[in-house]
Amino acid sequence: MHRSKTLFLLLSIMILLVGGGAFAQDDGLKLTGWPYEVDVVTENLGRFTDQSGHDAVFLPFPSNEYHDKMVASFVAGTEFDVAYVRDSYLAEWASAGWILPITGLPGADELLADLPAGIIEQMSYDGEVYGLPYYSGVQTMAYNAAHLEAAGIEAPPETWSEMLEQAQMIKEAGVVEYPILMQLRSGENYLLREWETLTASRGGKLFDDDFNPLFHLEGSAAWQALDWLTEGLDAGVIDPASLTDDDGTLLMAAGTTSFMTTTDYTLKAMNDPEQSNAAGSIKNALIPGANEVRSGTWGYVRLYAITNNAEDKDAAWQLVQFLGGKDATGVYFVPKRWALEFGLGFSPAPLYEDEEVRNSISGWIDPDLLSEQSEYAISRPYRFVPFFSDWEIGSWGPLQAAILGDADKGEVLNDLAEEWNELKEDWGY
Amino acid sequence: MKARARLRLIVIYLGAAIVLAGTVGPFLWLVSSSFQYERQLLNRPPQWLPNPIVLDSYREIFEGAVLGEASGVPYQSRIFLRSFANSFFVAGSVAAIAVLVGAYAAYPLARLTFRGRSVLLFGILASRLIPALSLAIPIVLVAKRIGMSDKIVTLVFINLSFILPYVIWLLQSYFKTIPIELEDAGRIDGCSRLQVVHKIILPLSLPGLTSAGILAFLLTWGEFLFALLLSETPASYTSTVVVSLFATDVDVSFVSIITAGVVSVIPPIGFALIFQRFIISGLLSGSLKG
């Protein structure tokens, strides 16, 4: 008895000691997002407060669970006025009514006029624009120049079949075992994005602009893309880890992968001597093409959007304008800062001309090649229908089976097309 | 006999070594990695021992906690150790309340005959059969409606209700092992049921109560889903939420995550070390003789 009393006493003391941690509540604007450079965001918000008189605070959540956290938050009636949004969640959050369109708000047209059409499309759902860009960019190709050199290869591949040949040479030269990494993992949007890249660079698309499937047609670019994957896997030049790995950046940094398609900003980490064993060797090239097609890619946008629960919508719009557009002095202060100091991709046209910005990113990526790459970006309106994610989730298993040769490609693709058509009809598109 | 005893010890230590290698081995890799540069984690073959020993991530966590913004270290590192206060509060309260409340609830299940005993037993467990994921959004919804979101007290309640079923099941099973004769003797001496529980059942169940407490503390300390979904401000982040904050979408600070993980292990293991001395045998045999 004595012992258990001690036990409870100890616990109660401990609880009393730490129990009193109450924090003051903030009445200003609440911004949420993933926790990239929290202090910089907070600093920027300080500038916003100085200029606008509105208090604003940044309350970030873990990046990997951000989507799920926000779903719960929106369902319960969110606390936040402005939230970061990934374009892949846009259709979902907009169709649920969780974020508000900015079309027609004062000053919106002027800011949108500075943005490329492709970026605006990636921020739109059902004809309305839902925010301003935080950072944006395109999928590009990263390769390890040292590996190519060691295998006696002079230039990165211009076509996909050339990539397989070069990979074979690298493998035979004993440089690495599996030169090519493709992100074909189940979960999130790895597999579909890779498939889109491979399809776009063969001059095709998964769906036409009326949302009809194209991928299941005999000989389609999408079909060829899957065949290419199977070929590479069978030849042992595409890493089997492609089907499971969730961070190819690390494999490039480990120096065990020679080629991968990747989001532009990841090259920075790959070339950072603190994080990467291959720092200095990683270069960007145009994503290969096929036949007469030169290259192909797609863009991504992370945007700021106003939530449906924002109490002061005018103030929230001011904040979005400050973060994604111009500050009170009429310059793109925040986007420029991200580009200049952190190398994040930007969208407003005036920044493309900015010498300072160009110089700062050239340390880890070739800006000219990158801007050429973005010219090959396809538009993907089908991604901005609300049932896309439903279809995507169901596609992982069958597509992996088809790539691995465990299932017949034609059958899988036809089934997937049928599923899409059913969803499409059900949703009245 | 002496040779036998030595052989016994040898066998035991051999077994202990295997167990240790299996359980703590992977953890040692975490410890080793926390003292390395990020790129060294990608070496092939792996870098088993840190060379040089890099203390940056530890320095950031401790400096950040002490100096706050003046330390100049990233936000995540600054708030990490501070979030321990919330974790302690939640895990400590849950452990104490779960053992206390659970013991009373377990007693009738172990000892009394009443109608609906099985219904109660399985009814208590039933709340744990639905995956937390599908209760998560309803719970967040209700918490928000009644003004209980972003409060760590809410986390205490939620963790309690998730852990109580396990504690009750555990303790009722434990109580059953206490010889009924002891209780009968107490009843003849004039003890009420409550006194029986206080004077006979609880003292004799110290190992079971302690195990239940350690179980509750550890499960709560590591709880992530609700800690994330119910928090809105850093004031209510627990340590598990802050550990996840090192992944930022653009980059991931792996060494910081690993270091935070290594440091996170210290409180629950310390808790177990302090309390497990109550997991001792011989309580029963002693009382039978007495």
Add this chain to the structure above:
Amino acid sequence: MQFQRPNTRKEPSQGMLAILFSAPAVLIIAATILAPFCIAVFLSLHNWNLKRPGRERFVGLENYIDWLTDSDFWEPLRTTFTFAILAVVVIVLLSLLISLLLNEKFPGRGILRALLLVPWAIPSVVNALLWKWLLNPQYGLVNAVLFELGIITEYQNVLGSMPSVMIWLVIAYSWIHIPLATLLLLSGLQTIPGDIYESAIVDGANIWGRFRYITLPLLRPMLSIVIIFEMIFALKVFDIIFVLTAGGPADATNVLGWQIYTETFRKLDFGAGSSIAMLLGAITLALAILFYAILDRGAER
């Protein structure tokens, strides 16, 4: 307090006592879970997709029927069972061995017992990272160790195909769960009085005999609890799948927990997500009752 007058007051009935004793716990659980549980049941009976606001409607058992007639339920259910059976067997056997070892008296036992809890004390996100790193096909430690020992001649992608992906999921999952099971079994072993063993030794029983005829029967109540707990945990497995395989490759590790997650959080189809969760809950309850009947009935002495 030692010398008390015989208690002459009339005591409440046993049923009343049971209510009084269990009231605080039941109230805490009910206050927290009851409303959310009812909401989940309510949702499971509705067509309720958050992406289609304004189209919610009551559909009765339709969601349930849809699942029960869909291979998207039965396939993951089979995978879940495969995983759960393997995991429970591995966890129970190993933790039984470890707890028997830790029940012996030897110097350093206390430290070892505490260290044993380490895998369980590591935050889940770090645990996830740990296993991702251990199993990586290029810089992974498991590969490096097996390679150095000469067991494999080239690095393997263990998560890339069946059955190795299932085996490693079970290993990673068991590693995290063995401490809990061991802790419980250890506290169960403490209830076995030492003098029983002493008299058994006098009677000439060997180690196996003592285990078979003393330890096992007396440990049975706690053993059944551990089996039931671990079964409940394993049937709901999600975390480790989420991190290591996301249901892949080619749906080989698509368990019901993952299915519930994608329906609820990714498709925002709360009707489908809740109803499949209810089905899993019902299956788990049935199994728990069955196990309890088999294991605990036999244990009532």
